[in-house]
Amino acid sequence: MKPWIIGNWKQNPKTFTEAQSLIHQLMHKASEHQLANCQMMVIPSSIHLAKVADIINAQSRAANAASEHSENNVISNPILVGAQDISALSQHSGAYTGDCSAAQIKDSGADWVLIGHSERRQYYQEGDTPLQKKLQNALSEHLGVIFCVGETEAEHDAGDTLKVIQEQLTVLQSVLTSSTQTSLVGDLDLSNSGQNLAERLIIAYEPVWAIGTGKVPTVEEVAQTHLAIKEWMRGFNSVFVDPIVIYGGSVNADNAVQFAQAQGVDGALIGGASLQAESFLAIADAFTAHS
Numbered sequence: 001m002k003p004w005i006i007g008n009w010k011q012n013p014k015t016f017t018e019a020q021s022l023i024h025q026l027m028h029k030a031s032e033h034q035l036a037n038c039q040m041m042v043i044p045s046s047i048h049l050a051k052v053a054d055i056i057n058a059q060s061r062a063a064n065a066a067s068e069h070s071e072n073n074v075i076s077n078p079i080l081v082g083a084q085d086i087s088a089l090s091q092h093s094g095a096y097t098g099d100c101s102a103a104q105i106k107d108s109g110a111d112w113v114l115i116g117h118s119e120r121r122q123y124y125q126e127g128d129t130p131l132q133k134k135l136q137n138a139l140s141e142h143l144g145v146i147f148c149v150g151e152t153e154a155e156h157d158a159g160d161t162l163k164v165i166q167e168q169l170t171v172l173q174s175v176l177t178s179s180t181q182t183s184l185v186g187d188l189d190l191s192n193s194g195q196n197l198a199e200r201l202i203i204a205y206e207p208v209w210a211i212g213t214g215k216v217p218t219v220e221e222v223a224q225t226h227l228a229i230k231e232w233m234r235g236f237n238s239v240f241v242d243p244i245v246i247y248g249g250s251v252n253a254d255n256a257v258q259f260a261q262a263q264g265v266d267g268a269l270i271g272g273a274s275l276q277a278e279s280f281l282a283i284a285d286a287f288t289a290h291s
């Protein structure tokens, strides 16, 4: 599997001009790196989402058109685009001030959405009920989902990491378990789109205490947690043969290699270090070298 290198821009940058510059730098410098061997994604703020998607999609079309006329006919590996949040209230449209629906995200040119990030859980008190609805809305609209889980420092120190994550994953379990999916997700037919579903669901393990702090768990801890998540996912539904599980929390150009080498780590979700093209690409390089 190609490693997933995903940049969560959060509420950054301050202006669209800066966002545009970042995406242009990424696309320009990408040609100097072996990015065909990894899958990159950027997750801009909702106000920049459609414009960033437009830039990337226009560039991909141009690159593919050019490759059709060239001898080596290399099809470009586009940078994917995701949204940072999604409405729990409606899959399509409605009187929900401030929300963006799954259909609107899709229409903006993005194909993925982040759900359950610890900052949403902490600052907006997002619990299991809205998370479950967000998941249903995203999957029903065929958006890919990056579902975040992770323990607090107190939970980590108490040795409760796996217990906490298993609890957080029950939201996914309830949506994915075949016996309950009909009533929960209506038109989400796992039997028909199962294989496809396994490719568009990523679990991001992000210890809350590691996000933006410079503190990171040991490689052994990360590997143990990732392997446990994979095992649980397989138990949820047989479509998950090798579930995609990525690590997030203070990943940077200097420590990326240690995560890239850890067992069961299929990529990284990167906040701060994704705001500079050079550091984001250096992380991508570390993962592609060890994939």
Ligand code: PGA
Residues within 6 Å of the ligand: 008, 206, 210, 211, 212, 213, 248, 249, 250, 251, 269, 270, 271, 272, 273
């Ligand atoms: P960080 O953020 O890389 O700045 O720690 C990661 C995240 O919150 O996804």
